[in-house]
Amino acid sequence: xxxxxxxxxxxxxxxxxxxxxxxxxxxxxxxxxxxxxxxxxxxxxxxxxxxxxxxxxxxxxxxxxxxxxxxxxxxxxxxxxxxxxxxxxxxxxxxxxxxxxxxxxxxxxx
Amino acid sequence: xxxxxxxxxxxxxxxxxxxxxxxxxxxxxxxxxxxxxxxxxxxxxxxxxxxxxxxxxxxxxxxxxxxxxxxxxxxxxxxxxxxxxxxxxxxxxxxxxxxxxxxxxxxxxxxxxxxxxxxxxxxxxxxxxxxxxxxxxxxxxxxxxxxxxxxxxxxxxxxxxxxxxxxxxxxxxxxxxxxxxxxxxxxxxxxxxxxxxxxxxxxxxxxxxxxxxxxxxxxxxxxxxxxxxxxxxxxxxxxxxxxxxxxxxxxxxxxxxxxxxxxxxxxxxxxxxxxxxxxxxxxxxxxxxxxxxxxxxxxxxxxxxxxxxxxxxxxxxxxxxxxxxxxxxxxxxxxxxxxxxxxxxxxxxxxxxxxxxxxxxxxxxxxxxxxxxxxxxxxxxxxxxxxxxxxxxxxxxxxxxxxxxxxxxxxxxxxxxxxxxxxxxxxxxxxxxxxxxxxxxxxxxxxxxxxxxxxxxxxxxxxxxxxxxxxxxxxxxxxxxxxxxxxxxxxxxxxxxxxxxxxxxxxxxxxxxxxxxxxxxxx
Numbered sequence: 127x128x129x130x131x132x133x134x135x136x137x138x139x140x141x142x143x144x145x146x147x148x149x150x151x152x153x154x155x156x157x158x159x160x161x162x163x164x165x166x167x168x169x170x171x172x173x174x175x176x177x178x179x180x181x182x183x184x185x186x187x188x189x190x191x192x193x194x195x196x197x198x199x200x201x202x203x204x205x206x207x208x209x210x211x212x213x214x215x216x217x218x219x220x221x222x223x224x225x226x227x228x229x230x231x232x233x234x235x236x
Numbered sequence: 237x238x239x240x241x242x243x244x245x246x247x248x249x250x251x252x253x254x255x256x257x258x259x260x261x262x263x264x265x266x267x268x269x270x271x272x273x274x275x276x277x278x279x280x281x282x283x284x285x286x287x288x289x290x291x292x293x294x295x296x297x298x299x300x301x302x303x304x305x306x307x308x309x310x311x312x313x314x315x316x317x318x319x320x321x322x323x324x325x326x327x328x329x330x331x332x333x334x335x336x337x338x339x340x341x342x343x344x345x346x347x348x349x350x351x352x353x354x355x356x357x358x359x360x361x362x363x364x365x366x367x368x369x370x371x372x373x374x375x376x377x378x379x380x381x382x383x384x385x386x387x388x389x390x391x392x393x394x395x396x397x398x399x400x401x402x403x404x405x406x407x408x409x410x411x412x413x414x415x416x417x418x419x420x421x422x423x424x425x426x427x428x429x430x431x432x433x434x435x436x437x438x439x440x441x442x443x444x445x446x447x448x449x450x451x452x453x454x455x456x457x458x459x460x461x462x463x464x465x466x467x468x469x470x471x472x473x474x475x476x477x478x479x480x481x482x483x484x485x486x487x488x489x490x491x492x493x494x495x496x497x498x499x500x501x502x503x504x505x506x507x508x509x510x511x512x513x514x515x516x517x518x519x520x521x522x523x524x525x526x527x528x529x530x531x532x533x534x535x536x537x538x539x540x541x542x543x544x545x546x547x548x549x550x551x552x553x554x555x556x557x558x559x560x561x562x563x564x565x566x567x568x569x570x571x572x573x574x575x576x577x578x579x580x581x582x583x584x585x586x587x588x589x590x591x592x593x594x595x596x597x598x599x600x601x602x603x604x605x606x607x608x609x610x611x612x613x614x615x616x617x618x619x620x621x622x623x624x625x626x627x628x629x630x631x632x633x634x635x636x637x638x639x640x641x642x643x644x645x646x647x648x649x650x651x652x653x654x655x656x657x658x659x660x661x662x663x664x665x666x667x668x669x670x671x672x673x674x675x676x677x678x679x680x681x682x683x684x685x686x687x688x689x690x691x692x693x694x695x696x697x698x699x700x701x702x703x704x705x706x707x708x709x710x711x712x713x714x715x716x717x718x719x720x721x722x723x724x725x726x727x728x729x730x731x732x733x734x735x736x737x738x739x740x741x742x743x744x745x746x747x748x749x750x751x752x753x754x755x756x757x758x759x
Binding site for chain 1: 385
C-alpha cells in the first residue's frame with residue numbers, strides 16, 4: 127500500500143496506514159504537541175492508551191483528539207494545541223464560540 | 237422477577253473489551269449458541285498484550301494475524317465491533333438486561349455513528365491501565381507509562397525515546413523494557429522499587445503459584461534483559477525527572493522497605509529522554525460502577541463463576557485483579573460460559589420447566605433459545621484455571637505492594653493532578669486548611685480530579701495523599717470512578733437524534749452444532 131500524505135502544522139509528512147498520530151509525531155522528533163491551559167506547559171504522550179488525555183491535539187480542525195488513539199488517514203491535517211480551544215464548524219458550531227484571543231492563537235497555530 | 241419479557245432468541249451477550257478476557261468470553265458464549273457482540277476500542281482483537289508485534293510490511297504498520305483473531309473471525313455468531321466506545325450503560329427492559337450505548341468510528345471524531353444494544357447478558361472486560369505515582373517532573377514530556385512505551389513499541393514500532401529508564405514495580409516492567417530494546421532504544425536500567433526477590437527469584441514459588449508457563453515467561457524476560465545488558469536493580473526508583481521542555485535527566489534513589497529514599501543514595505542519570513513508569517494497574521471501573529456492581533479494594537467483586545453482584549452482569553480479566561493474560565483468558569472463558577448457563581436457566585425457568593427436572597430437559601429447553609448449556613467439564617476446567625490465576629495474582633500483589641514512602645518523593649510544587657495542574661501543596665491546603673475530606677470535596681476545593689482525565693490518572697494517589705493528611709481513608713474513594721459518561725462523547729453527538737434501541741443481530745442461523753475445535757489458549 128502506498129504511503130499516505132499528512133500535514134503536521136502545515137508541514138508535509140509521509141505516514142503509514144495504521145500509524146497513530148502520536149507515533150508519527152514521535153517519529154518526527156516531537157516530544158510535545160500541546161500546552162496546558164493554566165501553566166502553558168508542554169505535554170505529549172503519557173498513557174498511550176487513551177486514558178490520560180494529555181496527548182490532545184487538533185485533527186482536521188477538530189480539537190481534543192487523542193493522538194495516541196487516532197489512526198492517520200490520507201490527507202489528515204494535524205495541528206498542535208495551545209491551551210484550550212473550542213470546536214468550531216460541523217455539528218458543534220454555535221455551542222460556544224472561541225474567545226477572541228483563543229481564535230488568534232488558533233490562527234497562529236494553523 | 238415477576239414475568240419479565242422474554243429474552244431474545246438466541247440471546248444476545250454483549251462483551252465489552254476484546255483483550256485476553258473479552259475475546260475468550262465472546263468465543264465461549266458463542267460456542268454455546270449465544271449471539272455475541274464484542275465491542276472494543278481497538279481496530280483488532282487481542283487487547284494490548286495478545287497480539288503479534290507489529291511490523292512494517294508493504295508500507296503498512298500491522299501485526300500478523302493472531303490465532304485468536306482467526307477464531308473470532310470464523311465464529312459466525314460473533315459480531316466484532318471495532319474502534320467503538322461504550323459511553324453509557326442503562327438498566328434494560330427487565331432485570332438482568334442492560335442497554336449498552338456505543339459509538340463507532342475514528343477515535344474522538346465528530347459524528348461517530350451511535351448504536352444501542354439490548355444485552356441479555358453483559359460481560360465486562362474493560363481491563364486496567366498503568367498506575368503512575370506522582371513524583372517531581374512526572375509531567376514532563378518523555379515521562380510515559382510503561383504501557384505506553386510497550387504499546388508504541390509493539391503496536392507502532394516506535395520508540396518513545398533513544399535513552400530510556402524504566403521504573404516502578406511489578407513483572408510487567410520487564411516486557412516494557414524488552415519492547416524498548418526491540419525498537420532500538422538504549423535502556424539504561426530497570427528500577428524495581430520493591431524487593432520481590434523471595435518470590436520472583438524462587439522458581440518453586442512461581443511454579444506453585446503460576447505454573448510452568450509463567451515461570452518460562454519470567455525466565456525469558458530475565459534472559460532478554462541480560463542479552464540487552466540492561467541493569468535490573470531492586471529497591472531503587474526514579475524519584476525525580478528533570479528538564480525544561482522535556483525530560484533530560486532523572487534522579488534514581490535507593491529505597492528502604494517503606495519506599496523512603498535512603499539519604500545520600502541519590503544518583504543523577506543523564507542524558508535520558510524517556511522515563512517509563514508503572515506501579516501496578518488501575519482497573520477501568522466506569523462500566524461496572526455504572527451497572528451498580530460492588531467494588532472492593534478497587535476491584536470488581538465476582539463469585540466463583542465471574543458473576544458480579546448485579547444479575548446479568550459478569551466481569552473478567554483485570555477488572556477483578558491483576559494476574560496476567562493467561563488468568564484473564566481463563567476468567568473470560570468462564571464468564572462467557574456462566575452467562576450462557578444463566579440465560580439457559582432463565583429460559584428454562586420462565587418456560588415453566590421447574591416441575592420436571594433432568595439436565596436433558598434443560599438442554600432441550602435451552603435449545604429452544606438456541607443455547608446449548610455449557611458442558612460441566614468445560615466449566616470446571618475453566619474454573620480451575622481461574623483459581624490458579626487468582627493464586628498467581630495474589631502472590632503478585634503480595635510481592636509488589638506500594639508502601640506509602642513515595643509520598644516523601646513529592647515536593648511542595650510537585651503536580652499531583654496533571655490535568656488541572658494542582659500541586660501537592662495546594663492539595664495539602666485543601667485538606668488541612670479547608671477541610672476537604674473526600675474526593676468530591678477535593679475536586680471542589682482544589683480542582684484535583686476535575687480535569688480531562690476525570691481522576692483516572694491521579695484519583696488513587698490523591699485519595700492516598702488526602703488520607704495521609706486526614707489520618708483516615710477518604711469518605712468516597714470511588715467518587716472519581718463514578719462517571720455517568722463512561723467515555724467522552726462530543727456534545728454535538730450527544731445532542732443528536734437518538735438511535736432506536738435494538739439488537740441489530742448479525743445474520744446467523746441459530747444452531748447449536750459445536751464449532752470445529754479451536755484451542756482458546758492460542759498463546
